[in-house]
Amino acid sequence: MSNLEQAAGTIDLPQTTSGAGSGTWRYRALSPLALQALSWLAPVLLIVIWEAAAQGGYLSPQVLPAPSKVIRTAVKLTTQGTLLNDLGVSLLRAAAGFAIGGAAGFALGILVGFSAVAEALIDRSIQMVRAIPFLAMLPLVIVWLGVGEAEKVFLVALGVTFPIYINTTLGIRQVDPKLIELGRVQDLSTLQLIRRIILPGALPSILTGVRYALATAWLALVVAETIGAQSGLGFLAMDAREFLRTDVIVLTIVIYALIGVGADLIARWLERRLLAWHPNYGAAR
Amino acid sequence: MTVQFAPPSQSAPAPAVIVNGLRRAYGDRTVIEGLDLRIERGEFVALLGESGCGKTTLLRALAGLDPVQGGRIIAPRRPAVVFQEHRLLPWDSLWRNVALGLDVPDARARVAAALAEVGLGDRLDDWPRNLSGGQAQRVALARALVQQPELLLLDEPFAALDALTRIRMHALVRELVANHRPGVLLVTHDVDEAITLADRILVMRDGRIAYEHRANDSGTIARGDLLAELGVLAAPAHG
Ligand SMILES: Nc1ncnc2c1ncn2[C@@H]1O[C@H](COP(=O)(O)OP(=O)(O)OP(=O)(O)O)[C@@H](O)[C@H]1O
Ligand SMILES: [Mg+2]
Numbered sequence: 001m002s003n004l005e006q007a008a009g010t011i012d013l014p015q016t017t018s019g020a021g022s023g024t025w026r027y028r029a030l031s032p033l034a035l036q037a038l039s040w041l042a043p044v045l046l047i048v049i050w051e052a053a054a055q056g057g058y059l060s061p062q063v064l065p066a067p068s069k070v071i072r073t074a075v076k077l078t079t080q081g082t083l084l085n086d087l088g089v090s091l092l093r094a095a096a097g098f099a100i101g102g103a104a105g106f107a108l109g110i111l112v113g114f115s116a117v118a119e120a121l122i123d124r125s126i127q128m129v130r131a132i133p134f135l136a137m138l139p140l141v142i143v144w145l146g147v148g149e150a151e152k153v154f155l156v157a158l159g160v161t162f163p164i165y166i167n168t169t170l171g172i173r174q175v176d177p178k179l180i181e182l183g184r185v186q187d188l189s190t191l192q193l194i195r196r197i198i199l200p201g202a203l204p205s206i207l208t209g210v211r212y213a214l215a216t217a218w219l220a221l222v223v224a225e226t227i228g229a230q231s232g233l234g235f236l237a238m239d240a241r242e243f244l245r246t247d248v249i250v251l252t253i254v255i256y257a258l259i260g261v262g263a264d265l266i267a268r269w270l271e272r273r274l275l276a277w278h279p280n281y282g283a284a285r
Numbered sequence: 286m287t288v289q290f291a292p293p294s295q296s297a298p299a300p301a302v303i304v305n306g307l308r309r310a311y312g313d314r315t316v317i318e319g320l321d322l323r324i325e326r327g328e329f330v331a332l333l334g335e336s337g338c339g340k341t342t343l344l345r346a347l348a349g350l351d352p353v354q355g356g357r358i359i360a361p362r363r364p365a366v367v368f369q370e371h372r373l374l375p376w377d378s379l380w381r382n383v384a385l386g387l388d389v390p391d392a393r394a395r396v397a398a399a400l401a402e403v404g405l406g407d408r409l410d411d412w413p414r415n416l417s418g419g420q421a422q423r424v425a426l427a428r429a430l431v432q433q434p435e436l437l438l439l440d441e442p443f444a445a446l447d448a449l450t451r452i453r454m455h456a457l458v459r460e461l462v463a464n465h466r467p468g469v470l471l472v473t474h475d476v477d478e479a480i481t482l483a484d485r486i487l488v489m490r491d492g493r494i495a496y497e498h499r500a501n502d503s504g505t506i507a508r509g510d511l512l513a514e515l516g517v518l519a520a521p522a523h524g
Contacts, residue, residue, distance in 0.1 A: 183385075185366045186385045186432075187362075278375070
């Protein structure tokens, strides 16, 4: 039948040779490579149109500078200005806040996950504090710590603590009780039980928390740096605003976006590495 | 009675577990009441009984997993247990799974020997998710036996396996038990499995051991009697 022949020609059957991600039965008229190219077409087109509009004078540089101008600004600020320094300062703030908030959230999560007494004692308080959007704390944090490094790191830490805490307690609670019972049958010590069964079992959830926390850390940093910073990407943007340098502002926005993507890549990489055993995360093998 | 079958050189058999007057209740619902049980080392005992009669409850009590409300259990500090599900840790390789809780310096060598015994000697560094149901249950058996337990508790370990795999597992278990000689308590729903494997079959009812059968000289236990006692066939009048 000609119908059958036609179908065979247009439906791309999964083949082991055609690389990863080909195991779907969706209708596809194009090869994976072509689809990949297609998915990049729209964003590229958008930038080309933007560039053309700016070059043709339809777009005031005050409103939105041409992409080429942003790139030139990036090069200039990197070679002659303080862009790298500001980027470093911002990353350091994010890292410090993430480390402090992550450690606090993880420690509290472990404590509450393991001890009913600790849960009764502190979980409700944490849940109540969590109900506050952490950015709403900013004015108070400024009153406490002034506008300096401490305030910025604190705000990031605050944003990181809760997702890590919640996902750690959740993960511990979700560990299969049958496996915990197995640990008892095998006569594991409490420490062995935690190390061999509870933490690995809670890890998928904890890493979800890490991924979420990376996003909030970044958000917290942008907000904190927008207010009274003397260095950092946020400072760069606010300083540029004074002089209506939209090219610099757009540049900082793009850098924030790139770092967000980078953070997400790191989180995915962690999941692939640490959860290789997990059918939902591990690299296909 | 057992003594007459034992070779003269063997002194009085050492018990693997002794239970006297056991009582186990969930809240005010008593499941086990006044249960007595004794299993010798090297003896294979099967426990039958209709669903919900308390077989798993008894096994868990013997394993020390649940508190009891009365009576006495004298059991090794650490009986080995194989559950209906394999309960392998998905994040650990097979050898790490078998070595769970094994605190000896040559753990990997011992694990390798145990996995070889269950026919998986070449899969030490493989992962649980790459195993079939029967293979996973064999790893669980290896994990139980590598501890060299005096008492081995099996709660329907073959129930989830297909008939052919189950027959292979029977042969394997018989061989392993013959080599290691722990006392075995096997909970099962399968009358034929019990007859095939056990030296002695217990039937549980009303929270106690209601009937007991010993393999006769030819090593068989009357199937009809068992089915009657389990209430499957028309039962003979009970006192
Ligand atoms: N955690 C529990 N809480 C309350 N009652 C329970 C609990 N576990 C078991 N029971 C009850 O105890 C009785 C015995 O249960 P058990 O699991 O020991 O039965 P079983 O003989 O193993 O049954 P099956 O052959 O179906 O596995 C049942 O009536 C059951 O409802
Ligand atoms: Mg049961």
